[in-house]
Amino acid sequence: xxxxxxxxxxxxxxxxxxxxxxxxxxxxxxxxxxxxxxxxxxxxxxxxxxxxxxxxxxxxxxxxxxxxxxxxxxxxxxxxxxxxxxxxxxxxxxxxxxxxxxxxxxxxxxxxxxxxxx
Amino acid sequence: xxxxxxxxxxxxxxxxxxxxxxxxxxxxxxxxxxxxxxxxxxxxxxxxxxxxxxxxxxxxxxxxxxxxxxxxxxxxxxxxxxxxxxxxxxxxxxxxxxxxxxxxxxxxxxxxxxxxxxxxxxxxxxxxxxxxxxxxxxxxxxxxxxxxxxxxxxxxxxxxxxxxxxxxxxxxxxxxxxxxxxxxxxxxxxxxxxxxxxxxxxxxxxxxxxxxxxxxxxxxxxxxxxxxxxxxxxxxxxxxxxxxxxxxxxxxxxxxxxxxxxxxxxxxxxxxxxxxxxxxxxxxxxxxxxxxxxxxxxxxxxxxxxxxxxxxxxxxxxxxx
Numbered sequence: 001x002x003x004x005x006x007x008x009x010x011x012x013x014x015x016x017x018x019x020x021x022x023x024x025x026x027x028x029x030x031x032x033x034x035x036x037x038x039x040x041x042x043x044x045x046x047x048x049x050x051x052x053x054x055x056x057x058x059x060x061x062x063x064x065x066x067x068x069x070x071x072x073x074x075x076x077x078x079x080x081x082x083x084x085x086x087x088x089x090x091x092x093x094x095x096x097x098x099x100x101x102x103x104x105x106x107x108x109x110x111x112x113x114x115x116x117x118x
Numbered sequence: 119x120x121x122x123x124x125x126x127x128x129x130x131x132x133x134x135x136x137x138x139x140x141x142x143x144x145x146x147x148x149x150x151x152x153x154x155x156x157x158x159x160x161x162x163x164x165x166x167x168x169x170x171x172x173x174x175x176x177x178x179x180x181x182x183x184x185x186x187x188x189x190x191x192x193x194x195x196x197x198x199x200x201x202x203x204x205x206x207x208x209x210x211x212x213x214x215x216x217x218x219x220x221x222x223x224x225x226x227x228x229x230x231x232x233x234x235x236x237x238x239x240x241x242x243x244x245x246x247x248x249x250x251x252x253x254x255x256x257x258x259x260x261x262x263x264x265x266x267x268x269x270x271x272x273x274x275x276x277x278x279x280x281x282x283x284x285x286x287x288x289x290x291x292x293x294x295x296x297x298x299x300x301x302x303x304x305x306x307x308x309x310x311x312x313x314x315x316x317x318x319x320x321x322x323x324x325x326x327x328x329x330x331x332x333x334x335x336x337x338x339x340x341x342x343x344x345x346x347x348x349x350x351x352x353x354x355x356x357x358x359x360x361x362x363x364x365x366x367x368x369x370x371x372x373x374x375x376x377x378x379x380x381x382x383x384x385x386x387x388x389x390x391x392x393x394x395x396x397x398x399x400x401x402x403x404x405x406x407x408x409x410x411x412x413x414x415x416x417x418x419x420x421x422x423x424x425x426x427x428x429x430x431x432x433x434x435x436x437x438x439x
Contacts, residue, residue, distance in 0.1 A: 027410075027411055027412065028271055029271050029272065050259075088259045088260045088261065089259050091258070091283065092259070096271060096272055098412060114272075114412060116259070116261070116264065116266075116272050116273075116288070117258075117259060117272075117273070117287065117288060118271065118272060118273065118290050
């Protein structure tokens with residue numbers, strides 16, 4: 001019986017650890033720029049104006065967030081893709097996002113609680 | 119003999135002349151039945167709603183209770199511009215706030231209000247001069263105008279109007295040169311100040327320029343409630359702008375706070391004027407919203423893009439700071 005309890009506690013510990021490793025939340029914003037994924041795929045730097053970004057987002061073309069060498073797909077807290085919201089910040093030199101980061105099947109994700117210029 | 123006749127003739131002429139004058143004075147007797155005339159409305163004031171719209175407010179004429187009372191006529195024209203303007207009729211039962219649309223920002227308009235009787239007589243006119251101004255509730259990212267607490271990595275500085283984006287924007291210390299107004303929340307205070315007066319460590323070359331605040335602030339639930347009849351630099355007001363700081367942490371009135379502000383924009387030597395409102399949350403409570411370390415205050419801004427137009431007519435005898 002004691003063994004079962006120990007095993008249960010260990011399983012719970014591992015499970016919680018996994019969650020905390022997979023989901024990282026920071027109050028400090030992740031700094032980066034709003035970019036066009038299509039442009040990056042085509043070898044460009046992805047830099048776009050606000051007007052271009054809004055137009056791309058309206059057409060369903062992915063507007064994403066580049067921080068260092070990482071490209072993040074940004075989602076709202078309700079689980080919807082935040083490309084249209086992100087597009088409005090495209091003209092800022094530096095944008096900050098506060099939220100939870102995840103890596104799912106190698107894809108970097110931010111569940112954003114805050115987006116603003118920096 | 120001839121001389122006497124001549125004197126007599128002269129005397130006769132004199133008597134006739136006196137009689138004629140007397141008769142004339144009889145013809146300008148006061149009208150025995152004068153047309154009654156309404157008393158004017160009072161306290162005519164204005165406020166800018168946006169770049170093309172102004173609200174004008176007045177207090178009723180005491181003659182509204184007279185059976186002859188017909189209505190008010192509000193007319194307006196560009197000050198110093200063409201003599202023909204536009205007008206609007208306001209009935210006694212209508213609200214005393216009149217919306218005037220189709221105006222142009224930067225132009226000062228002369229508004230004239232008269233009360234009218236059904237007998238076509240009108241009151242003495244009352245006037246106010248005013249100019250519409252741009253209104254911003256959103257920043258250059260189409261988001262609310264949030265300025266963050268000192269400990270946040272987001273910006274604690276507000277640029278009232280960023281020409282390239284045609285809207286306000288929020289800046290960090292790294293871009294101190296762009297700051298007009300600063301938020302400082304150190305020591306549990308909520309200080310709103312000229313960016314030049316907060317002790318932030320701006321990088322070399324990024325020290326903000328002064329922003330001048332009028333010595334008094336106003337409280338209201340909305341910027342639309344801030345009516346005025348005087349220019350923002352009228353008379354003694356002009357000498358009461360300086361680089362001020364306001365600590366709102368102990369401010370107990372459950373309303374928003376409005377500041378009169380002016381600043382030289384980069385490369386300019388003439389002031390742009392603004393009314394900046396620090397918004398109280400709809401639920402009341404502290405101006406600071408959100409959670410640490412990214413709490414923020416919300417702003418709404420009325421900004422006059424045309425320099426040297428302090429919303430109303432510029433007084434002629436103004437000195438500069």
